[in-house]
Every structure is written in C-alpha cells, then in structure tokens.
Amino acid sequence: MAYTFAKYPHRTFDTLWIPVSVLGSPSNTDREIVVQTQNGSNINAIEGVHYKLIPPYKMPAKQVTTNVPVVIYRTGDLDSLTATFVLNVKANNDFELGITTKTAIKVKTGYLQKPATWGELGGSYWAGYTTNFGTWTKTKYKMILDALYDPTGDTTITEFPYIRQAAPAVYAQYLQIVKNYIRTKYPGNVSSPLGVGATLLDPDQNNAYIQVGPANY
Amino acid sequence: MNKKNIWNTAVFGTLAILAFSACKKDLGNYSYTQPNTITIATDVQSVDPTVVFSNDSISLKQADTLKMSVVLTQTKPSDSLSYQWMIIQAAANLQNPPLYIIGTSKQLTAKINLSPNLYRLVCKVTDNTTGVSFYKFYPLNVDTSPWGNEGWVVLQDQSADGGCDVSVIATRDGSTGGTIYPNVYSLANGHKLPLGTYKVNVLNYLATLRNQKISFFYPNGGLQVRSTDFADSSSHTSWFLLDPSTINLQLNGVVSGGQSEYLINDKQLYFRFVNSNTIKIPPVLFSPPLLGTWTLAPFVLNNAGSDYYYTLYDQANKCFLMYNVQTNTLIPTGRADIPNSHFVPYAGVATALNPTTGSGFDLNNIGKNMVYAENSQVQTTSNATHSCLFRNNTGDSTWLYQIPVAVAYVNNFTTGRYLLTSAKVPGINTATMFAFPTFLNLPGKFYYVSDNNINTCTIGTLATSASTVGYSFPAGTIIKAMKVFKSGYTTPPASDSKVLVVATDETANGQGNNVYFLNISSTGDISSTPIQVYKGFDKIVDVAFKKGLGQ
Numbered sequence: 001m002a003y004t005f006a007k008y009p010h011r012t013f014d015t016l017w018i019p020v021s022v023l024g025s026p027s028n029t030d031r032e033i034v035v036q037t038q039n040g041s042n043i044n045a046i047e048g049v050h051y052k053l054i055p056p057y058k059m060p061a062k063q064v065t066t067n068v069p070v071v072i073y074r075t076g077d078l079d080s081l082t083a084t085f086v087l088n089v090k091a092n093n094d095f096e097l098g099i100t101t102k103t104a105i106k107v108k109t110g111y112l113q114k115p116a117t118w119g120e121l122g123g124s125y126w127a128g129y130t131t132n133f134g135t136w137t138k139t140k141y142k143m144i145l146d147a148l149y150d151p152t153g154d155t156t157i158t159e160f161p162y163i164r165q166a167a168p169a170v171y172a173q174y175l176q177i178v179k180n181y182i183r184t185k186y187p188g189n190v191s192s193p194l195g196v197g198a199t200l201l202d203p204d205q206n207n208a209y210i211q212v213g214p215a216n217y
Numbered sequence: 218m219n220k221k222n223i224w225n226t227a228v229f230g231t232l233a234i235l236a237f238s239a240c241k242k243d244l245g246n247y248s249y250t251q252p253n254t255i256t257i258a259t260d261v262q263s264v265d266p267t268v269v270f271s272n273d274s275i276s277l278k279q280a281d282t283l284k285m286s287v288v289l290t291q292t293k294p295s296d297s298l299s300y301q302w303m304i305i306q307a308a309a310n311l312q313n314p315p316l317y318i319i320g321t322s323k324q325l326t327a328k329i330n331l332s333p334n335l336y337r338l339v340c341k342v343t344d345n346t347t348g349v350s351f352y353k354f355y356p357l358n359v360d361t362s363p364w365g366n367e368g369w370v371v372l373q374d375q376s377a378d379g380g381c382d383v384s385v386i387a388t389r390d391g392s393t394g395g396t397i398y399p400n401v402y403s404l405a406n407g408h409k410l411p412l413g414t415y416k417v418n419v420l421n422y423l424a425t426l427r428n429q430k431i432s433f434f435y436p437n438g439g440l441q442v443r444s445t446d447f448a449d450s451s452s453h454t455s456w457f458l459l460d461p462s463t464i465n466l467q468l469n470g471v472v473s474g475g476q477s478e479y480l481i482n483d484k485q486l487y488f489r490f491v492n493s494n495t496i497k498i499p500p501v502l503f504s505p506p507l508l509g510t511w512t513l514a515p516f517v518l519n520n521a522g523s524d525y526y527y528t529l530y531d532q533a534n535k536c537f538l539m540y541n542v543q544t545n546t547l548i549p550t551g552r553a554d555i556p557n558s559h560f561v562p563y564a565g566v567a568t569a570l571n572p573t574t575g576s577g578f579d580l581n582n583i584g585k586n587m588v589y590a591e592n593s594q595v596q597t598t599s600n601a602t603h604s605c606l607f608r609n610n611t612g613d614s615t616w617l618y619q620i621p622v623a624v625a626y627v628n629n630f631t632t633g634r635y636l637l638t639s640a641k642v643p644g645i646n647t648a649t650m651f652a653f654p655t656f657l658n659l660p661g662k663f664y665y666v667s668d669n670n671i672n673t674c675t676i677g678t679l680a681t682s683a684s685t686v687g688y689s690f691p692a693g694t695i696i697k698a699m700k701v702f703k704s705g706y707t708t709p710p711a712s713d714s715k716v717l718v719v720a721t722d723e724t725a726n727g728q729g730n731n732v733y734f735l736n737i738s739s740t741g742d743i744s745s746t747p748i749q750v751y752k753g754f755d756k757i758v759d760v761a762f763k764k765g766l767g768q
Contacts, residue, residue: 131546170502172504173502176504180506183509190554192555214550
C-alpha cells in the first residue's frame with residue numbers, strides 16, 4: 001500500500017484503513033484482532049513518528065471483513081524519503097493465521113517525491129518541458145501542488161502526462177492555474193524588475209525566482 | 218474455542234443454491250379459442266397527408282402539433298379497449314425521449330417538442346378483456362423548426378412577464394422570408410430568460426462540425442441554449458475549469474468557422490478549443506483566466522486560419538498585446554510581460570507618430586481607451602484589417618485605428634490612425650453604437666448612432682473624416698441595436714455585409730418596437746428606403762444573425 005501526502009497537500013496526518021478479512025464463519029461477538037509491526041532492514045519508518053497503531057482492533061460481531069485504522073504523519077523528513085513499515089496480524093485466542101503470504105502488508109508513505117513522469121528541462125515529458133514546469137525541485141513541486149489544490153475534493157494534481165505531444169488539453173489549463181497562482185500570490189516572481197512584491201524563491205535552485213509556462217530553469 | 222483463519226486481502230466466497238423441482242403428469246382436457254386479434258391502420262381520412270405519408274411515415278417540424286387517428290379491425294370485436302401513443306428511439310442504441318407517452322385516447326393530438334431527430338411513434342391498443350396488446354409503429358422524423366434555421370435572433374425585454382424572450386425573424390437580409398416566430402425561448406423551455414438579459418451571442422464553429430453555439434448574458438450569469446430550438450443547454454456554472462470569483466460576462470465569440478473560442482469575463486480572457494477532437498470528450502471547458510499585467514477591453518481581434526492568435530487591448534495601460542492561446546504564450550515569446558512593452562519598440566519613422574501630422578501608431582503606446590472594435594475586412598483573409606475606436610480619458614476626442622491583424626507585428630505602422638473630430642463627425646464623442654462593413658476599400662466607411670440618426674462616416678486621412686446622416690428615424694426614436702449583416706457562411710451570400718439591421722424603440726411615437734433592414738450601396742451609403750421593416754416586438758435589447766448549420 002502506498003500513500004503520498006502530495007495528493008492531499010493540506011493534510012499533516014491521515015488515517016489509512018487496512019482491510020482485514022476472516023476465512024470462516026462470523027461470530028456472534030466482537031473478536032480482537034492483534035496487529036503488530038515488523039522489523040527489518042528495509043523498514044525505516046518509526047512507530048510513533050511516521051505512523052501510529054490505535055488498538056484495540058476488533059472484528060465486529062457477525063462480520064468477516066473490517067478495516068483497521070493506522071494513523072500516518074507528514075513528518076519533515078518525508079520531503080526527502082519514503083517511510084516504509086510492515087504490519088502483520090498475530091494469532092490470538094480468537095484467530096489463527098491463515099494464508100501465510102496474506103498476513104502482512106507493507107505500507108509506504110511519502111510527500112515530495114519526483115513523479116516518474118516528470119522528465120527533465122527540454123526533454124520529451126510534459127511537466128519537465130521548458131514551456132511548462134521545467135526542472136523538478138521540491139519547492140517548485142510543493143508550490144504546484146498548492147496551486148492545483150481543489151478544496152472541494154481536498155486533493156490536488158500530482159501526476160502529469162508522460163508524453164508532451166498531444167497531451168490532454170486540461171494540462172495546459174493546469175499550467176495556467178499555476179501561472180495565475182504565482183502571479184497572484186508571488187507577484188515578485190514575475191514582476192519587472194523581479195522581486196517587486198511577495199516572492200517565492202527556490203533554495204534547491206540557487207534561490208531562483210520560480211517561474212513556469214515558460215520555466216526559467 | 219472456535220478459531221478462524223485471518224488474512225488481509227479479499228475473501229472469496231461461494232454460494233450454492235439448490236433447486237428442487239417436481240413433475241406430475243397433467244391429465245386435463247383443454248379446448249383453446251383464439252383471442253381477439255386487432256389490426257391497426259391509420260385513419261387516412263383524419264390525418265394531414267403532408268405530415269403522414271401513404272406508407273405510414275410521419276414527418277413534421279419541431280413544436281408542430283401531430284394529429285393522428287387509427288381504424289381498428291377486430292376478429293372478436295371488443296368494446297373495452299385502451300390506447301397508448303408513445304414516442305420511442307429509432308434504434309436500440311439510442312435513448313428514449315424523456316417524455317415518451319404522449320396520448321391515451323384513440324385520437325392523438327400532441328405538440329411534438331422533441332429535438333430534431335428520427336424517432337418511432339408507437340400506437341398501442343390493448344383489449345382489456347384479454348389483456349393482449351397490439352402495436353403499430355410509425356417512423357417519425359422531427360425536422361428543425363423554421364426558427365431553428367437561419368434568421369435574426371431578436372432578444373427582448375419582457376419585464377412584465379418577469380424576464381426576457383427571443384423572437385426569430387426567419388430571413389437573412391430582409392429580401393425574402395421574414396416570418397416572425399415569437400417567444401421561441403419560452404416555447405422550448407417553459408420559462409423566460411432571466412430578467413436583465415443583455416446580450417445574445419451566436420458562434421459558428423467549423424461548418425463541417427454542424428455545431429453552433431447560442432449564448433445569452435444576464436447580470437452575474439450566462440446560459441447556453443441548443444441552436445436548433447433554443448432549449449436550455451448549460452449555464453455559466455458549468456462552463457469553466459475553475460469558476461471565476463466574479464461573473465461579469467462581456468464577450469463570447471469565435472471566428473466564423475474557427476475553433477478558438479474566446480470569452481471575456483470581468484476584463485480577463487478565457488478560451489477553449491472547439492473542434493472535432495475536443496467535442497468527443499465533453500464538457501469542453503474554458504481555461505482559467507489568462508492573468509497578466511493587463512486589464513482587457515472586451516474585444517478580440519483575430520482571423521481565420523490563425524484564430525488562436527489574439528490581438529488584445531490592455532485598457533489599463535492603454536496598449537496592445539498579442540497572445541497565442543494554442544501555445545499559451547505572449548507573442549513575441551521572447552519579451553517579458555511588461556506593460557507598454559509587449560512588442561518591439563516602434564520601428565516606423567518617428568514623424569508618423571506626430572499626433573496631428575502623422576497617421577502611424579505604436580502598438581505599445583496607444584494612450585487611449587478602446588470603445589469599440591470590429592473587422593473591416595472578411596476574417597477569412599489573412600491580415601484582415603480590424604477597425605478600433607478610441608477615446609481619451611475626458612471623452613472629448615475620438616480616433617479610429619485600422620490594424621491589419623496578424624500573427625506577428627513589426628510595430629512600424631505609419632498609416633491607419635484617423636482623428637474623428639466632432640465638428641466633422643458630429644456625435645462621435647458620445648456614440649456607443651457602431652458598425653463596420655467589410656466590402657469597401659479601406660479606409661472605407663462606418664456607421665454610428667447619434668440620437669435618432671444613423672450617421673455614415675467616410676474615413677479620411679488625419680482629421681478629414683466626415684459624416685452625414687445616413688438614415689434618419691422619427692424624433693423620439695431610440696436605436697437599441699445596430700449590426701451589419703455578416704452571415705458567417707462559408708460562401709457568403711451577395712448581400713453579406715451590405716445590409717444594416719437596426720432595432721428601434723419607437724414607442725414614444727406609438728410605433729412600437731421594430732427591426733429595420735437597410736440596404737448598403739456599393740459605395741457604403743445607406744438606402745433611404747428600408748428593404749423591410751419587421752414590427753410587433755417587445756422592447757429590443759440585442760440582435761444577432763444565426764446562420765443555417767453546415768454551410
């Protein structure tokens with residue numbers, strides 16, 4: 001299971017609902033489900049920092065499926081890493097383990113990771129192309145996520161077309177939304193001379209003024 | 218303890234249903250009788266043979282009233298019959314009309330208010346004693362109503378009825394036809410246009426698309442109707458990718474036969490492309506506003522073939538700019554968005570910019586307020602010239618600029634600027650209504666409204682332009698709208714651009730509200746005898762020509 005806070009840029013934490021199913025008949029009473037974390041070399045998420053279990057978990061009476069909540073946090077280090085943790089169910093007085101390969105789940109959470117379809121300045125990918133967003137940086141990407149944020153759906157646009165040519169028209173409109181966002185919120189980024197009014201500089205790019213459509217870097 | 222297996226993915230379940238059945242030999246002795254069989258035929262004596270053809274096909278126009286009756290032949294006559302008339306889809310892959318039961322008696326009388334298309338009319342007769350039904354199917358062709366084809370759309374204020382409505386004069390130039398179809402909007406929708414509706418727009422996309430847009434603007438909103446019957450189609454709340462915070466709709470247009478549709482709302486430009494590709498994935502939404510250093514005048518200058526190059530005017534900084542909405546960039550691309558500097562510095566001779574002895578102009582520095590713009594040549598011509606009227610801030614001086622609209626400007630115009638003095642062009646400094654023909658050699662002539670007169674201005678170099686009264690209405694007449702007939706047809710008719718259509722309010726003289734069709738001569742003068750005058754309207758707000766589809 002993968003989750004990115006990029007899709008929900010206004011959330012600082014969220015709740016994942018892990019599906020759990022029972023093989024067998026339902027019971028007339030609630031039954032406890034024990035969930036525990038695994039350790040391992042490929043696990044870097046810290047319980048209580050990147051995520052938090054909130055037991056007790058129950059399989060409700062007369063049901064064979066449920067979802068158990070796990071809270072995840074948008075920590076500062078998610079800007080530069082993907083936090084990975086593994087949860088598994090544990091046998092107890094109510095349950096024994098079923099199919100071995102289905103008793104654990106790996107969860108990855110992230111925030112400001114470069115989308116695989118971004119590309120490079122002057123390349124063939126839509127987002128990275130010179131006339132669109134240009135070189136990917138964390139600061140620029142975060143600004144784009146904020147600009148394209150839809151408060152109604154509480155989501156934003158995180159992915160862009162793989163191929164620049166014949167990209168759906170709506171992406172040109174997304175670009176315009178970002179241009180308008182910069183002009184409105186950071187007029188100093190497009191003023192003449194630069195710097196007149198509020199600005200947004202990019203520390204990942206020698207504090208350059210962030211400009212898109214066309215991009216200045 | 219009853220332990221169960223647990224795992225964390227979907228559970229697979231099976232459900233077995235056991236069906237039991239029993240058989241028993243039936244030894245009964247039955248005798249069967251044929252039920253009443255009904256044969257349905259058209260009562261040819263009571264139907265209009267021009268509507269119902271001999272082979273039981275029906276063809277009528279939208280909003281026509283269909284009258285049908287049937288004669289029945291029964292093998293066991295029943296006096297307990299029920300009838301149902303229905304309109305259903307012509308093919309299985311189409312949808313049924315929303316209201317498809319249109320009658321429940323033997324004789325049908327029903328207004329067919331369906332959109333133009335092919336349907337099937339079904340007559341269903343049920344023998345209530347047996348419950349058996351019999352059917353007759355008629356192919357039903359609903360053709361466009363007369364007001365769904367070409368004609369002049371006349372927007373009228375009907376405040377007494379709580380809104381506005383539309384009449385259509387079914388003529389292009391007043392020479393033929395001319396039946397007036399009143400209140401076609403409320404006929405289609407059952408309600409009036411919003412009170413205060415102030416503008417009607419007719420947009421003709423590529424002719425082969427057979428796609429036309431009619432929209433109306435009203436205070437804080439707009440709506441679009443179906444061009445064939447004026448049925449409500451959409452409102453401004455579904456036009457934009459992002460809803461503007463302010464709705465102040467000022468302009469909606471497209472070059473006839475073009476695809477780059479523009480809309481100016483609250484002094485900002487929005488656009489969308491309507492073509493064979495985009496209409497496959499509706500809705501085709503307007504872009505976010507193209508924000509920049511500009512505050513736009515409500516005019517877009519462009520031409521066919523390159524209609525995505527918009528020459529625009531920044532009313533705040535009093536300068537032109539050009540935007541390519543296909544690439545979403547200012548043109549030229551290398552220049553920053555700096556007011557009064559969107560184009561290269563003026564490259565003509567300096568003397569051409571002399572305010573009194575020169576006729577040139579610098580696109581970067583017009584220094585006046587744009588009050589009107591219209592094409593003075595057909596827009597199918599590359600670099601077709603547009604005429605723009607400007608006034609100074611104090612409103613006591615008016616200029617005409619004629620600009621060959623292009624996709625790039627050297628910015629070296631040494632001709633095209635004309636001062637219209639109130640001494641020689643009386644009333645020009647307060648005029649609000651203008652119209653430009655497209656067939657005259659430039660600089661040509663144009664028309665403007667001054668009180669109850671339409672003046673014809675002959676454009677001359679520097680300050681030599683002069684006007685005369687072109688057509689005079691009785692004193693007290695209020696001229697409500699004026700447009701040169703620009704058909705939008707792929708092959709324009711001979712009268713294209715040679716008819717001036719004028720809407721008047723002559724209620725002060727007891728002459729009602731009228732629409733005049735005035736002939737424009739080959740020299741650009743207005744004939745003193747109208748081609749036709751159409752009477753009997755409510756207070757006219759706006760007029761627009763709607764061409765027939767596909768031409």
